[in-house]
Amino acid sequence: MDAWNGPGHLDRCEHQRPDAGWLSACWADPAALLLSVDAAGRLDIGAGPAVAGRRPGGAFDEQRHYLLGLSDGRPVFVQSAEFAGGAGLRELLPVLGEADRELVVAAVALVQWHRTLPHCGLCGAATVVTLGGMVRHCPACGRDRFPRSDPAIIVAVVDADDRLLLGHQAVWAPGRLSILAGFVTAGESLEQAVHREVGEETGLPLSAVRYVASQPWPFPRSLMLGFVARAAGTDIQVDGVEIEWARWFARDELIAAVEAGEVSLPGEASIAHRLIGDWQAATLVSPE
Numbered sequence: 291m292d293a294w295n296g297p298g299h300l301d302r303c304e305h306q307r308p309d310a311g312w313l314s315a316c317w318a319d320p321a322a323l324l325l326s327v328d329a330a331g332r333l334d335i336g337a338g339p340a341v342a343g344r345r346p347g348g349a350f351d352e353q354r355h356y357l358l359g360l361s362d363g364r365p366v367f368v369q370s371a372e373f374a375g376g377a378g379l380r381e382l383l384p385v386l387g388e389a390d391r392e393l394v395v396a397a398v399a400l401v402q403w404h405r406t407l408p409h410c411g412l413c414g415a416a417t418v419v420t421l422g423g424m425v426r427h428c429p430a431c432g433r434d435r436f437p438r439s440d441p442a443i444i445v446a447v448v449d450a451d452d453r454l455l456l457g458h459q460a461v462w463a464p465g466r467l468s469i470l471a472g473f474v475t476a477g478e479s480l481e482q483a484v485h486r487e488v489g490e491e492t493g494l495p496l497s498a499v500r501y502v503a504s505q506p507w508p509f510p511r512s513l514m515l516g517f518v519a520r521a522a523g524t525d526i527q528v529d530g531v532e533i534e535w536a537r538w539f540a541r542d543e544l545i546a547a548v549e550a551g552e553v554s555l556p557g558e559a560s561i562a563h564r565l566i567g568d569w570q571a572a573t574l575v576s577p578e
């Protein structure tokens with residue numbers, strides 16, 4: 291998780307990408323790696339201590355082979371492909387090192403983005419890949435599209451007694467709980483999104499909101515922006531649609547509920563796991 295809070299390991303090579311000769315040389319580099327991502331967002335690597343992709347073979351095809359960049363100096367490409375087996379990000383992220391975590395998330399994000407844009411959203415013409423996979427260009431109207439993320443907020447809401455608010459979504463397995471989250475809508479600031487989502491889902495007004503950390507989550511292309519917020523009250527009115535029920539937990543209550551198997555919490559790969567863990571460790575400083 292902390293991999294996301296400093297400078298990245300992946301050099302996306304913005305300045306070299308326009309050079310077709312440089313892209314081909316990357317493909318031919320003996321250290322180059324080619325990852326594959328299937329339609330379900332799984333990678334063709336087993337869950338292990340390091341990314342062990344295969345060497346690129348055959349001719350470089352810019353329309354299919356997207357350059358993620360240089361990871362510790364090694365060119366890494368990704369392609370869309372179907373294969374048996376493989377592993378998803380939820381399995382991989384807890385076991386990979388920081389540089390490899392960044393690679394697999396970027397790989398899934400880039401392939402999924404390319405899948406969504408075979409045609410131009412303005413004129414409908416077929417788009418072509420340029421800049422080693424960082425642009426889809428429309429030859430008919432000239433428009434370029436770039437791989438972007440959709441901002442979503444996720445917020446650990448605490449009360450005056452430092453209890454944590456956890457909610458259960460109707461679509462989840464019984465007992466599964468997490469902190470609240472939702473997409474930022476057009477024309478809205480992150481802070482406004484935090485206030486709105488918490489209000490819509492639980493009816494709670496907030497007295498203070500503070501940004502903590504972010505994490506990319508390419509399902510389909512979210513950037514999760516983690517916050518901690520202080521509730522101005524404790525009276526919960528769930529919307530009953532997205533959130534079925536929600537309640538406040540003191541630290542010992544949550545530990546007991548997890549140990550008794552009454553509730554389950556988000557997996558290690560998620561920023562929700564980190565925010566809840568920080569709250570449990572009393573290192574999540576809530577705003578006054």
Ligand SMILES: [Zn+2]
Binds near residue numbers: 413429433
């Ligand atoms: Zn177009």
